Amino acid sequence: MFMISFALTSHFHHYVTPGKGKSTKEILKRIDYGGTLTLLISVAAALVFLSLKYNESLPWSNPSVIASITVTAVSFIAFLLVELYVAQEPVLAPALLKQKIPVLVGISNFLVATCNYSVNYFYPMWFQIVMSTSASTAGLHLVPNSISMSLGSVFAGYMMHRTGKYKMINMTFGWFPFIGASLVASLRRDSPAFLSWMGIAPLGFGNSVVLQTMIRQVGGVAVSAAIFQSKLDTELRRRITGPDANEMIIKIRHSSQLVATLPEDLQIIVRDSYEISLRGVFILSAASTLLAFLIPDRSLDERQKSVEDVAPPPPSIPRDLEATEVAGGSDVEDVQPPRSRHRPRLSVSQPADGGIDPASERDDYRSQTPQQMEQ
Secondary structure (H helix, E strand, C coil): CCCHHHHHHHHHHCCCCCCCCCCCHHHHHHHHHHHHHHHHHHHHHHHHHHHHHHHCCCCCCHHHHHHHHHHHHHHHHHHHHHHHHCCCCCCCCCHCCCCCCHHHHHHHHHHHHHHHHHHHHHHHHHHHHCCCCCCCHHHHHHHHHHHHHHEEEEHHHHHHHHHCCCHHHHHHHCCHHHHHHHHHCCCCCCHHHHHHHHCCCHHHHHHHHHHHCCCCHHHHHHHHHHHHHHHHHHHHHHHHCCCCHHHHHHHHHEEEEEEHCCCCCHHHHHHHHHHHHHHHHHHHHHCCCCCCCCHHHHHHHHHHHHHHHHHCCCCCHHHHHHCCCCCCCCCCCCCCCCCCCCCCCCCCCCCCCCCCCCHHHHHHHHHHCHHHCCC
C-alpha cells in the first residue's frame, strides 16, 4: 500500500513553489542534524528505559536500567544545548518555549495522543482477556470508533466551511472524548452490549472534530503501557502467591494468550487483575482528554482578552479634514483612511513581499462598478 501511494503521489502530484529556489547543497546545510540525532537518541533511550523497568520489571539497580535512563538524560540535555547554541534552524525553536500558547498546545497534543493511543491499544485487550472473546471479535469493537472518526472529520470540515468558525465547535464537541473515555472506563463484565460496542464512539467523533481545528506522539503508548504493566504486576503479586508465583506472573504479563490455558480458579484471579489494571488506563485516558480540552481554550481566551485590552484606539480625523459648516446646515462627511494595496499573504500564489497577486487584482478590478473605476 505504501508503494502504491508513493507511486501515485509521485506521478500525479507536481507542486511548484513560485520564486527562485536554492540548491540541494544549501538545503541540506539547513537541516538540524545534531538536534534530530540527539532527540532520536533521547526518545529511543526513554522507551528502552520504560520497557526494561516496567515491562521486564528490572530493579533500579540493574545496569541496563541505569544506562538507559542516563542516556536519556544526557542526550536530552545535549538536544537542548544544540537547539540553543548550535543549530541555525533548530527543530524546536527556543523562542516557542518562551511563549505560553505553543507550550500549552504541545502539552494538549501529548494528552490527546495519550488518550487515543491508550484506548486504541488497550480497548481490545479488555474484551480478549477480561471478557474471553476471540481476537477478531475484540478488534471489531474498534470499528464504531473508526466510523465515528470519519463522520466527525466530515462534519467538522462542513461546519467550518459553512460558518467559518471553529471555537463553538471546539467548546461543544470537546466534551465528547471525555464522555467516551469515561464510558469506556465504566465498563464491567455485565455491561450491556450497546455500551461495550458504542461507548467508544463519542471518543472518536469528538477527537476527529477537535483535531480538525487544532494541531496533532510515541510517548502516549509508552506512558500508558508503563502504568498498565506496573498496576498489573502489583495486582497479580497481591493475588498469586507460592514458590513458582514469580515465574507464573512473568509469563502471564508477557503472554495474554496464556490466560485461556490456566486453571479456572487462576483464570478468575488473572482476569480480575487485568480488569483493574485496564480500568486504570482508561481513567488516565479520560483525565488526559479532559485536561487537553480545558488547557488551550482557557489560555486562548486569556490571550484574546489581553490583545483586546492593549488594542490601539481608532485613528482620529485630522482637523484640516473635519467637516465645516456650510450655508443651510452642517453636514459631516465620512472621512475614511486610504485602503492599503498590500494584503496578508494567504497562499503560495501570492508574492512573498506581501504584494497583490495579479490574478486576484484582475478579479477585484472586474468586480468594481463603473463609478468605482472612474475614481
